Each structure stands twice: as C-alpha cells, then as structure tokens.
Amino acid sequence: MAEIKTKNFSAASAQAMLDPKLRRALDRVASGFDVARQDRIEEVTPEVWEQWRQQARDIKIHTIEHLDYYLDLLHANVTAAGGHLHFAKDADQANEIVAHIVRTRNVKIATKSKSMVSEELDLNPVLEALGVDVYETDLGEYIIQLANETPSHLVAPALHKSKEDVAELFTEKLGIPYDEDIFHMAATARTVLRDKFMEADLGISGANFVVAETGTLVIITNEGNGRLCTSAPRIHIGITGMEKVIPSMQDLSTFLRLLPRSATGQRITSYVSMTTGPRRADDEDGPEEFHLILVDNGRSAMLADPALREALYCIRCGACLNICPVYQRIGGHAYGWVYPGPIGAVITPMLVGLKNAKELPQASSLCGACREVCPIKIDIPRMLLDLRKKTAESPDDSQRSAPESERMVARVYAWVMSRPSLVKFGHQTGRTLQGLLQFSPITPMTKDGRWYRKLPLPIVSKWTRGRDLPALPRKTFHELWEQGIADGPPTDATDSH
C-alpha cells in the first residue's frame, strides 16, 4: 500500500501555503476546470443537470445497497466474455495477483494508463522488483513517475509542477536539451512512450466504471494512452475498487454526461474506451487475455458504516478539489495519501484508519461547496462532521484526536454553560476585567475593543495564533432581549464605544 503521511498534515499544509509556485498552479486549476464546469451546466441548463445528478445518485444508491448481487452478476459476465475476474481483500493481495500474472506470462514491459487505485496499491515497486519495466503513459503520471513523486490531483496528477520543473526533469532523466516549450515536451513524451506501447507485454488500466450487465470495463481519457494500453499489449489487467460497478450499460449515459463535465468541463472526453473480455478470434487487434481485479482494501469499512457509505458513490471527477477553499490553499500532497481534497478527507481516514488521519476531517471550513458541485450529490460536509464526531467521542481511544486536558475543558465548559446564573456571573466578572484591560498600557485587544489579537492563556493561545477572539460584548443577548430587542435589531451604536 502507498506510504501514509497523513499524520504530518498540519506541518505539510502550513508549508504548502508558503509555496508561491504551488499557489500559481492551484489558481490555474480553479480558473481552468471549475469555470468550464459551470459553463457546461449553463449550457444544458441547471434543471437538466439536477435531473442527471439525481439519476446518477439513485443508480449509485441502488448498486451499493446491493453490491454483492452486482458483483456476482459482473463475475458471471466477465467470465462469459472470456475474461478473468479476481477479488482482492487488500493491497497485498491485489499486488500478488498482478505479480502472479507477470511471472506466469513472462512479462517484461508494462505500460500503464492512469489508475488511482494502482497508486493506492503502490503497484509499480512490486512490478519493478519482478524485473518489469513499468511506464506510466498519462503525461501527468509519466512526469511524476520520472520525478518519483505521487499525484497531487485526481484528474491532473502533475499540476503542482511548473513547465520549468518538467523541462529540468526531462533534461535530467531523458538526457535531452533543456526546452520548456510545453508542446515540445508533450511531443517528447509521445516519442519516448510510443515504442513502449508497441513493445509492452502488459497493459494496466484503472476503470471509471464496470458494467455488471455485460462485464464491461470503461475508461475515460483524453490522451489516447488508455486506448493504446488496452489494445496493443497481449495482456490487459484492469484494476479498480469494488464500488465502481454499475448495473446496466445504459446507466453509462448518465455517468458519461456527468463525469467529463464535472472533471474538466468537457462535454465528453476525447476517448471513452470500453473493453469486454479479450480479443475474439475475428478481431484484428486486442489483448489475448483480459483480467479485472476488484479491490476492497478498506472499502468494506465504508460500506459497513451507514454514515459514510455514500463516500463509495464517488466517481473521482475532482470537482470538489477544484472548488475547495482548503485544497485551493494547500494542494494535494499535504493530505498525505492518494486521495486529496474534501472527498479524500473522508475516504483516506476510512482506508488508512482514522487513528492515522485524525486531522483530515478538520481540513474543511464546512462551507458546503463540495456538496454543491458533486455530480452525485455526495454530502461530504455531513461525513466530515461524522468523522469529527468520531475523533471526539470514539470509544477507541486511538481514534480520538483531543488530549484529555482538552476534553476536560470541554466538560467544564458544558457544565458552566448549562447553569445560567454562573454564566451571568462569569460575564459580569469578565466584562469588569475586560474594562480594566483597556486602561492597561499593553493591551491584547484591537483599538476598537472588539477583538483580542493575542491571548497568553494556554487554552486560547492556540486559537489566537491563527485568528482573533471576539471580546465580550457590552450587553449579552439576554440583557438586550430584556430591554426590548424584539422591537428592532440592535444598531451598531448600541454596541460601540
């Protein structure tokens, strides 16, 4: 399984925010993908868009609720088409299945089209250890493979790299003269990888969807590398999560309308490639063997938890990343594992264990933009709150994020707040002390006396490191109410000095 760096979230995100290059890259994504996405919705009308979203959501709900039934149907139809369906409980099993195929079929060269699940499995080192030359062929994936990095976005894996970075990388790894012309660099990748496609024994792809009715694997790409990977080599292995199954081929209409528009703002991608079994006797081309590996790798934990089950509806379009104010500031790597952004903040704790990723559910302002843009209407903020609740109240101590002292403070706070006379007394005392503070030569308050800039008290000092704390108002809501707030809203004057 891919290395888990989720525990380093705070430090990694703080560092990412200070990186001006990353900021420019993230700005490009926001203005590129999301603007185009909105244009496409206007084009089909928001009403029609909403119908499509509901259809897709209904299909996903039905399928996930009967996942065992559809996996069984898929198995029957993949087999009937002459393919092999394999089941892997975890990353190790999935990697072993691929290793077995590689060993028994004498595979020397493998080409891969983009697959987030294979990132999750960390498959490439396994293949390399078996002596296989592995080539990522999606341009973005190829760049990060050369750089020995991981993707920072679901759809645009190398978005964190500037053209200068890529040019330097190509010079270093491919031994070509430095040339930062983006068109020339894409042409270089075309030339280098073209030979590999033709020489490869094995093509590995992910799957955007698998169709139970016909046993069909569907991939959606723009570059054409996916088509080459699945048609030129003699073996094709598709690897994907078990939640990617949909009942009928006809369900694809809805998903093909939603996914490209949500991902890149395209009406449809350049290529949609559907594979059902290996090449038939009459076919001019295609692989002799077709394998599909379905991976659980922690997904059944999501399935078992009704509060988090809908995370399995995700079609990995990346729209929630492109709109998220947190992702916008920190980028993908800070999240510390394969799936970044709002949906990653839900999926990652479930796949790597909440105790390893307690901070991720906090990485949201709960603004709800992710839910608004999600083509499957996944309620990500609700799930983030649920995970936060688990980190606060889980019976499993290792999942709780707050230290005992913080929980003690919360208990005292709750005890005080449920006693009105104590609250009143506290307010009065606090206001008296606050009044005195204004005469102090070194005051922690803002000039207008409405905010605390910095407080040295141990509990609140952390709070004021990143934001101001509101000062106690001159009158509490209760006092205002008694004075007749009901007659009209308080004007600013009642609260000023």
Place this chain on the structure above:
Amino acid sequence: MTNQDTNIPGVSKEEFLQSVRESLGRDNTPPAQPYQRLLETTADLESQAAEIRQRVQENLPALLDKLADMAQKGGWNVFRAAGGEEAIGYIETLARNQEAARAVRSGQEVFDQIPVDDALRGLGLTITPIIQNNATPRRALREVIRRADIGITGADYALAETGSIIVLPRRGLSRLVSLVPPVHVALVRPEEVLETLDDLFLLRRLEYHQRGGEMGSYLNFITGPSRTADIEMTIVEGVHGPKEVHMVLLG
C-alpha cells in the same frame, strides 16, 4: 482459467461477496426491487430500437446539423460532402496539404462506396488497407500503421449528442488506424447517425441480447483529437493519439 492459475492469489468470489454482505448487514438476498433495465427482454429492446430508428429517420437533417455542430465543438474538422466524389476530393486536398507519403485505412465496407485508394495512389501516396490475414503478420501491420501519415476509417455510429464516432470490432478494423497516425479521417454516412447516448447503449444492449450475450471485445468513442492539459493546464493536441482529426460527413 488456465492450469497456471490454479493457485492464483486473492480470495474466492464467495468469500469476497460474504464480506460485502456482512458489511451491508444482511444475508444473500437479491434486490427486493429488481433493476428495471435488467428485466428488459429482447422484444422490449427491439420495440425501443424501432422507435429510435424511426425518430432518427424523421429528424435526420436536423440530426446531421447537430452532429456537425457538436463534432466541431469537440475538436473535429468537419467537412460535409454531398457525395463520394466530394469526400474523396477533401481527402486528396488534405493529403496534399499534409505532404503525406503514406496512408493506412481500415478494411471497412464504407470504402466500397468511397474508393479512396486509387485517388491517393494517383497523388503518389502508398495506401495500405489493414486487413489481418495469415500472410501478413500482426507486427508487420503495426509497423505500417506506425509509419503512416494519415489513418482513414469508417464509423459504426456517429452520435449527435456528443459529436463522437463509435467504433466496434468489425472485421477489417484495427483500432490503431484511428489512433497511431498523426492525422485521422473518419467517414460518416447518414445511416450511422444516432441522436443520444441512450440510443447507442440501447442498440448495443439489443445486439448483446440478439447475439446471446456477446458484446464484442471493445467499443470506442472518439471525439476530437488526442489532448492533454497536464503541464500548467495548457492544452496540447496530439499527445499519444492524432493531433488532427477530420470528420467527413456524407450528407
């Protein structure tokens, strides 16, 4: 599964499905509400297919316009040819402008109607129909495709909703012809035009039923040139597939 796979790693289907059922908190029970689409019979699909064909027939001029519009938006260079001669003329001009020396084409039936071979040979190009036979090994055909400047194919369907052509595994069609050369020309006839994605998938499901559960090994949508935006979100056309694609629409 072959002998070499008797000890293949992973878990059995039963074990995997059982763990899914445990996660869902129930026994092996099929959906209480069966999925409507999966209940459809061949006769159901046939009657829907008949409606589709009738609708397409009745709206053909409008659908051709829509197809041309959507294809253009999707990145195709669209040429509407009144007949075979105009279509061939367009391809000749294209070959001249490209200074092409080698062309490949699929062995589809559309080339009986639009014989491009003689025209291109007349311009001094070599043109190779890619038809698998025992005399020409696969590897040799691949080399021919790789060296070609232009690849010409037909289409099984063309979709007005998306501006796509759809290719299916027909005899005499190598997928590489539409993918490997830097220029792809797709010939589309009016009888191949469909309106929506739903139309296409319904017809495919009907064929699947009619052929006793045979879907064919692949179905490819092609919409515009190969492209990427992986470096600084700058769109580059022609990364692994063709840089330039032409849809020659007859009618």
